[in-house]
Amino acid sequence: MTGPPIPAPRGPLSGAVVDALRGGPVRDVDVTGADPYGDDLQLALHCCYELHYRGFDGADADLEWDPDLLRLRVAVERVFLAALRADVEPSDDVDAEIEALLVEPVGPDLRGLSHHLLRDGTMEQLREYVTHRSIYHLKEADPQAWAIPRIGGAAKAGLVTVEHDEYGSGRPERMHSLLFAEMMTELGLDAGYGAHVDRVPGETLAEVNLMSLCGLRRSLRGASVGQFAMVELTSSPGSERLVRAMRGLGCGPAAIRFYDEHVEADAVHEQVVRRDVLAPLLAAEPDLAADVVFGIRAALFLGERMQERLLGAWERGGSSLREPVPAAA
Amino acid sequence: MADPTSVVLTDDGPALVRGPVELSLPDGRRVRSDRAVTAVCLCRRSKRYPICDTSHRRKVRRTEGDE
Numbered sequence: 001m002t003g004p005p006i007p008a009p010r011g012p013l014s015g016a017v018v019d020a021l022r023g024g025p026v027r028d029v030d031v032t033g034a035d036p037y038g039d040d041l042q043l044a045l046h047c048c049y050e051l052h053y054r055g056f057d058g059a060d061a062d063l064e065w066d067p068d069l070l071r072l073r074v075a076v077e078r079v080f081l082a083a084l085r086a087d088v089e090p091s092d093d094v095d096a097e098i099e100a101l102l103v104e105p106v107g108p109d110l111r112g113l114s115h116h117l118l119r120d121g122t123m124e125q126l127r128e129y130v131t132h133r134s135i136y137h138l139k140e141a142d143p144q145a146w147a148i149p150r151i152g153g154a155a156k157a158g159l160v161t162v163e164h165d166e167y168g169s170g171r172p173e174r175m176h177s178l179l180f181a182e183m184m185t186e187l188g189l190d191a192g193y194g195a196h197v198d199r200v201p202g203e204t205l206a207e208v209n210l211m212s213l214c215g216l217r218r219s220l221r222g223a224s225v226g227q228f229a230m231v232e233l234t235s236s237p238g239s240e241r242l243v244r245a246m247r248g249l250g251c252g253p254a255a256i257r258f259y260d261e262h263v264e265a266d267a268v269h270e271q272v273v274r275r276d277v278l279a280p281l282l283a284a285e286p287d288l289a290a291d292v293v294f295g296i297r298a299a300l301f302l303g304e305r306m307q308e309r310l311l312g313a314w315e316r317g318g319s320s321l322r323e324p325v326p327a328a329a
Numbered sequence: 330m331a332d333p334t335s336v337v338l339t340d341d342g343p344a345l346v347r348g349p350v351e352l353s354l355p356d357g358r359r360v361r362s363d364r365a366v367t368a369v370c371l372c373r374r375s376k377r378y379p380i381c382d383t384s385h386r387r388k389v390r391r392t393e394g395d396e
Contacts, residue, residue, distance in 0.1 A: 105391040236383040268368040
């Protein structure tokens with residue numbers, strides 16, 4: 001099986017990783033002063049993590065466990081993680097955190113991507129939004145699957161219940177990643193895995209890199225569950241706005257189906273994540289509370305950075321992508 | 330004897346029913362859900378009644394700049 005194309009490097013860190021993917025030796029790089037959320041560092045991390053998912057066309061699959069490349073990844077990862085720890089206020093009050101996520105803000109001028117797309121989004125902005133989201137949704141639920149062997153008992157059973165639903169409950173045609181690909185196709189976008197990595201900025205890669213970072217490090221399993229909980233608790237109202245936005249823009253049924261499915265799916269996932277994942281996890285491992293909150297807050301922090309990148313570009317009348325997507329036929 | 334049907338009544342929102350389930354409505358409509366767990370709306374505010382869409386959540390009015 002071939003994977004997606006090897007991305008174009010964006011600086012010294014991603015340059016070193018890309019050269020290694022192409023078969024060259026792993027160079028020593030200096031991470032001092034690297035922008036933890038910048039394009040170069042985030043692409044370097046993305047490339048290292050993808051070796052654990054689908055790999056790259058033309059890259060040796062065994063690079064996944066190349067000690068030199070792993071050493072480089074960990075050095076880069078530490079910069080990212082240290083920045084998140086510094087930028088995210090610590091807390092171990094999971095209940096208060098969940099309570100805050102369950103309040104739905106209402107008002108005429110709310111700032112947010114789904115609010116904007118519903119109020120006055122254009123078809124081009126919707127296509128850009130979907131392009132950004134494709135980095136995660138074409139592998140929806142995969143990063144959180146790493147947490148399954150790392151937790152036990154009832155929390156494991158609860159997590160698998162949600163993951164099973166994400167993977168279509170045994171029906172491949174209902175897999176959320178496939179519904180997303182069908183939406184992309186209907187919007188005239190290339191639905192190939194990894195097809196848009198070169199187009200998306202570091203802000204977009206960072207959100208997904210957080211998922212992979214927490215999934216691949218057992219010590220961050222609490223943060224992985226926290227990140228997942230944040231998504232499942234907040235996605236239903238936003239998905240409902242996106243359904244209305246897409247109807248308003250005249251999108252077809254395959255496009256609307258993805259977010260339509262998430263209105264109902266995430267309403268019940270919220271309940272399962274709270275009752276059957278978080279509650280038993282924290283009963284069994286109370287020391288994970290601070291990491292759960294860290295996962296929630298880090299995901300919110302990176303989500304807001306991505307949101308501002310998109311809204312800022314649109315407010316200036318430009319594109320939020322590094323290079324445009326081809327116009328729909 | 331078979332295990333009893335499990336229905337969890339939440340304090341703030343829907344009833345959680347292990348699926349698959351078929352819900353019969355007063356108007357004769359039947360709504361089927363194949364999910365492992367289905368959230369059945371109890372507050373009747375759901376736009377997808379009888380399926381929960383989180384409309385039971387507390388709403389807080391915000392003006393621009395709060396977020």
